[in-house]
Amino acid sequence: VQKYLSVRSASHAFGGCPDAGVLWLHPFRTVALLSAPWFPLKDQIGYYFGKFALYEKYGSTGIASVSVWDATPTLWLADAQAIKIVATEATVFQKDVEAYEALNIYGPNMVGTEGTDWRRHRRVANPAFNEASNAFVWIETVRVVNEWFADMDTRTDADSFLTIDAVEDLVQLTLLVIASAGFGRRASWQEDSAATPPPGHKLAFRTAVSTALAYLFIKVLTPAWLNALGARVPLPYLGRILTETGESFDSLRGHMVDLVSLARAWVVGGKVSNMDAGLLRNLVEANMTQADDVHHKKLTDEELLSNIFTFLLAGHETSAHSLSFAVALLALYPDAQQKIYEETLRVWPDGCPEAASPSSYKECMPKLQYTLATFYETIRLFTPVARLCKLVHADATLTAHRFTPSATGTPTDVAPFAVPVKAGSMIIIDILALHMNPMYWGADAVEFKPARFVDTEAYRWPRDAFFGFSGGPRSCIGQRFALTESVCALANLVRRYEIRVPGHLAGKPFAEQKRSLLRWKPGVTITPTNCEVQLRRRAG
Numbered sequence: 001v002q003k004y005l006s007v008r009s010a011s012h013a014f015g016g017c018p019d020a021g022v023l024w025l026h027p028f029r030t031v032a033l034l035s036a037p038w039f040p041l042k043d044q045i046g047y048y049f050g051k052f053a054l055y056e057k058y059g060s061t062g063i064a065s066v067s068v069w070d071a072t073p074t075l076w077l078a079d080a081q082a083i084k085i086v087a088t089e090a091t092v093f094q095k096d097v098e099a100y101e102a103l104n105i106y107g108p109n110m111v112g113t114e115g116t117d118w119r120r121h122r123r124v125a126n127p128a129f130n131e132a133s134n135a136f137v138w139i140e141t142v143r144v145v146n147e148w149f150a151d152m153d154t155r156t157d158a159d160s161f162l163t164i165d166a167v168e169d170l171v172q173l174t175l176l177v178i179a180s181a182g183f184g185r186r187a188s189w190q191e192d193s194a195a196t197p198p199p200g201h202k203l204a205f206r207t208a209v210s211t212a213l214a215y216l217f218i219k220v221l222t223p224a225w226l227n228a229l230g231a232r233v234p235l236p237y238l239g240r241i242l243t244e245t246g247e248s249f250d251s252l253r254g255h256m257v258d259l260v261s262l263a264r265a266w267v268v269g270g271k272v273s274n275m276d277a278g279l280l281r282n283l284v285e286a287n288m289t290q291a292d293d294v295h296h297k298k299l300t301d302e303e304l305l306s307n308i309f310t311f312l313l314a315g316h317e318t319s320a321h322s323l324s325f326a327v328a329l330l331a332l333y334p335d336a337q338q339k340i341y342e343e344t345l346r347v348w349p350d351g352c353p354e355a356a357s358p359s360s361y362k363e364c365m366p367k368l369q370y371t372l373a374t375f376y377e378t379i380r381l382f383t384p385v386a387r388l389c390k391l392v393h394a395d396a397t398l399t400a401h402r403f404t405p406s407a408t409g410t411p412t413d414v415a416p417f418a419v420p421v422k423a424g425s426m427i428i429i430d431i432l433a434l435h436m437n438p439m440y441w442g443a444d445a446v447e448f449k450p451a452r453f454v455d456t457e458a459y460r461w462p463r464d465a466f467f468g469f470s471g472g473p474r475s476c477i478g479q480r481f482a483l484t485e486s487v488c489a490l491a492n493l494v495r496r497y498e499i500r501v502p503g504h505l506a507g508k509p510f511a512e513q514k515r516s517l518l519r520w521k522p523g524v525t526i527t528p529t530n531c532e533v534q535l536r537r538r539a540g
């Protein structure tokens with residue numbers, strides 16, 4: 001009875017927000033990600049693929065719910081004004097750090113900490129993200145795309161279409177770029193394609209990263225006793241998975257320790273240039289410092305490894321998945337592809353550059369506005385991080401909006417209302433829903449239209465309604481890195497190749513092509529599952 005009463009009273013916690021009922025799972029935990037394809041059901045609060053539908057049903061940009069297990073009042077937001085306050089008022093609304101256990105395997109890191117600890121991690125890494133390092137990201141992306149193109153050209157003749165799995169290739173590309181620009185590991189496409197481990201390692205670098213990523217949730221969910229049991233008793237099937245999981249994380253640790261040893265030698269020998277692995281150097285210097293002030297700029301050995309792991313992961317998977325969706329969208333929308341092609345013709349009339357110089361980034365990036373708009377639009381539609389969770393540490397009041405849904409898709413009678421939020425409650429920033437909210441993106445919010453990210457004299461795209469890189473002090477530290485790498489890769493790809501849907505989808509209705517190519521599943525970030533496209537080299 002007590003439980004019933006506490007759930008009932010919690011469900012009225014957010015003033016006039018419509019109440020969508022109970023949450024059977026914590027919406028920001030591994031188990032919610034794993035069960036997302038089946039539960040909660042469509043039309044229930046927490047449904048992963050609902051986009052803006054529930055907000056439309058209730059005519060509100062804020063929806064109340066309550067966790068059935070601990071009666072925590074939980075507010076779901078798809079409101080730009082309210083989300084901006086939640087993201088910026090860092091003392092009132094704090095990260096739910098428990099949710100980041102999957103990233104804490106090697107120790108604490110920037111993504112999974114809060115308060116003074118988080119500030120220390122961020123202070124160490126911040127100086128590595130600047131315009132000089134972006135220029136280097138551009139240089140490295142040009143190098144890697146050219147090696148990728150060379151590899152593709154060996155697999156087909158000039159007139160034929162080559163079918164590629166975009167995710168596989170783009171994961172390789174983005175991992176090579178972050179490993180080089182962030183960590184000084186300058187491997188070539190070819191070297192990286194070889195699965196042979198270097199001496200002293202059980203797995204090759206790329207295999208170690210991808211296997212560790214694939215087994216991340218298993219690593220997190222496996223209790224220590226099961227690992228101990230697996231070490232003693234043969235467990236059919238499960239035993240093999242546990243062994244592979246352990247091996248991949250051990251092997252990745254070995255590769256990260258190698259990177260650290262190299263960087264230590266650079267720091268001691270003073271042999272570093274401005275553009276060389278700035279991120280790794282900052283992390284290693286913070287680990288080597290003799291300063292007593294641990295709160296200022298010092299990292300423990302565990303924190304050093306854990307940050308390297310986090311940056312390797314956050315620095316490639318998000319970009320690879322977004323780029324894969326972008327490539328699939330360009331196959332589906334030849335008009336947008338043509339616009340990028342024309343833009344790249346103006347930047348590189350004589351074909352793709354074979355190498356870039358330190359000034360290439362500054363010269364080219366500002367001229368690739370439509371390519372940038374396409375990438376933003378891709379992230380709006382397929383935002384890699386679908387939702388974020390904040391815990392409320394002090395009473396506050398937010399503003400959400402009521403509206404009347406209309407047949408045209410444009411909401412009417414939009415009116416603000418105050419939402420009281422009490423300390424102890426929880427907020428879900430529903431990024432997927434925010435990005436589909438027609439109050440900001442119009443009646444055609446679900447459509448792919450890169451031009452909505454191009455400012456004109458009469459129009460400025462709604463910055464506060466785009467949360468793909470989060471916002472406020474905890475916004476993505478690698479945003480400019482990701483934009484630089486992605487615009488460079490997309491522009492080069494379209495300059496050199498025509499992209500089209502794969503043969504088995506050609507001639508099928510557009511809706512079916514879209515459904516097939518743009519399919520995704522929830523994961524550490526949302527993961528495209530069927531991004532197969534065809535490429536043919538353009539003349540000239």
Ligand code: HEM
Nearest residue numbers: 111314315318319322385468469470474476477478481482
């Ligand atoms: C398209 C690419 C990317 C997208 C959409 C993206 C998105 C995000 C989002 C939404 C967050 C907030 C996560 C949270 O609060 O839990 C975040 C944080 C972060 N991102 Fe990215 N990211 C991208 C690329 C990158 C890259 C390339 C790097 C590194 C080079 C990076 C490093 C980080 C780090 C370290 C954080 C934590 C920041 C903090 O807590 O202070 N990201 N990113």
